[in-house]
Amino acid sequence: MKRFFKKQIDERQEKELLQIGNTAFFLTWAALLVSLCVQGILHAGIAQILPEFLILMASCVYFVAACIRKGQWDYFTQPSRKVYLAYSAVAALICSGVTALMYDWSAPGKTSTRLLALCIVAVIVFVLCMAAMALAGWAVKKRRRKLEERFDEEK
Amino acid sequence: MRNVRLKVARVEADLSQEQLAQKVGVSRQTIGMIESGKFNPSINLCIALCKALGKTLNDLFWEDV
Numbered sequence: 001m002k003r004f005f006k007k008q009i010d011e012r013q014e015k016e017l018l019q020i021g022n023t024a025f026f027l028t029w030a031a032l033l034v035s036l037c038v039q040g041i042l043h044a045g046i047a048q049i050l051p052e053f054l055i056l057m058a059s060c061v062y063f064v065a066a067c068i069r070k071g072q073w074d075y076f077t078q079p080s081r082k083v084y085l086a087y088s089a090v091a092a093l094i095c096s097g098v099t100a101l102m103y104d105w106s107a108p109g110k111t112s113t114r115l116l117a118l119c120i121v122a123v124i125v126f127v128l129c130m131a132a133m134a135l136a137g138w139a140v141k142k143r144r145r146k147l148e149e150r151f152d153e154e155k
Numbered sequence: 156m157r158n159v160r161l162k163v164a165r166v167e168a169d170l171s172q173e174q175l176a177q178k179v180g181v182s183r184q185t186i187g188m189i190e191s192g193k194f195n196p197s198i199n200l201c202i203a204l205c206k207a208l209g210k211t212l213n214d215l216f217w218e219d220v
Contacts, residue, residue: 009182
């Protein structure tokens with residue numbers, strides 16, 4: 001059994017396979033997210049959305065936990081208040097945009113009430129994202145310090 | 156950047172890409188890509204290549220300015 005599962009690839013092939021896996025993961029993740037947004041806009045029922053939502057959340061939880069464990073943040077930024085603010089603002093804009101698309105604007109009702117609801121959605125998403133990112137950023141920084149100590153030559 | 160020195164050392168040792176690949180335990184494509192500068196090998200693979208060709212890291216991988 002061990003012989004059967006012996007690695008048959010070299011470091012270049014392994015790197016390429018990892019890159020393929022990475023791209024496939026993000027394509028699937030993005031497709032799931034888009035699918036959920038479209039279903040939300042089309043007013044799909046909870047029972048229809050729930051399985052996809054749970055799969056997406058499971059992948060997100062694993063991804064975040066694995067990144068924290070390895071002390072990783074992302075490709076382009078480092079954990080900081082400015083980054084949390086920027087990412088949270090983008091998330092709030094996207095969420096309120098998708099929520100706006102879910103509304104039936106031609107139905108009777110005050111536009112101002114709907115706009116207020118959109119603002120509340122944006123504020124809630126912004127606050128939740130800020131909190132989640134501040135927590136994740138704190139955990140990543142703490143983990144990095146721990147990993148640095150573990151591989152410190154002088155200890 | 157192409158690694159001409161690796162290619163020259165391999166030809167001097169009278170080895171084909173396939174034979175060198177077998178010696179160091181990688182695929183022929185990997186040797187081809189290292190020689191053409193499309194793949195940067197790890198230090199472990201560099202050392203394995205040096206040992207297989209009887210050269211030093213400086214001989215094969217150091218850039219003269």
